[in-house]
Amino acid sequence: MKKSALAREHESLLDQVKQIADGLGQTFAPFCEVVVHDLRDPGHAILAIHNNLSGRAVGDPATELGLARIADEDYPQLLTNYPNQFGDGRRAKSTSVGIKDSSGRYVAALCLNVDLNLFRGIQNVLEQFCTASGAGVKESLDPANAEAIRERIDQYAMSLSTTPQALKTEHRRALMQELKQAGFLEVRKSMEIIAAHLGVSRATVYNDAK
Structure with a gap:
């Protein structure tokens, strides 16, 4: 049929x-x-x-x-x-x-x-692993204001609906001007921090900042 x-x-x-x-x-x-x-x-x-x-x-x-x-x-x-x-x-x-x-x-x-x-179960394992003990011991391996720089970069990238690593050259240059005006380029090791977060070389960051 x-x-x-x-x-x-x-x-x-x-x-x-x-x-x-x-x-x-x-x-x-x-x-x-x-x-x-x-x-x-x-x-x-x-x-x-x-x-x-x-x-x-x-x-x-x-x-x-x-x-x-x-x-x-x-x-x-x-x-x-x-x-x-x-x-x-x-x-x-x-x-x-x-x-x-x-x-x-x-x-x-x-x-x-x-x-x-x-x-x-995985969440519990991760929470346990990420919990720091050692009361009274305070140390930071991150330069001062480094996290603030990263957050500013993340916010800029999100405003363009992209990620820091995917920013185009013109966007990186505009970002560097924003960071400069906000005083972030005066932070110790700022160029290294920015380069690492953007996934580019320090030479690229210095060039974008010109």
Whole structure:
């Protein structure tokens, strides 16, 4: 029996979503579960699952969110970073993208579920590593006002929607004039600080300051 144009469209959409899910799953393994839901068959909606963190399987039914999309074509197509929870209690952060056909009907959903426990563990390790002890000992290896210079450079770069390392020559020259007028070039080792933060040589900084 010949398939209708709409059925062929649905198959094409699902095939593409499955490829996207596969790519996302490989990129964000192992901490992000990526699931493809076929909303045309809510009783057996899960079509593909990568980095299985929830314990579900292909052929499992649609979630409440999937059922809501099936029932309402005006349901939000994009839901990002909402709190969620796996079956064993682990906290998760989820994003769900609804996929519509040319008629505006939901036919699929692409969902990402990030395991926050792993990141919280990494965060705790980093916090412990970055905590300095040694009460009563005070020392700075950074020249005075160095951080103020870096912050001024960062602010200038952000005003141009770029990074310090990506500043063009004309922008670097304008920045140097701003730093000069603000008195930052009088700071000890200012040229070395600026060059390091911009990712250029000291000779370039001296030339830009002329």
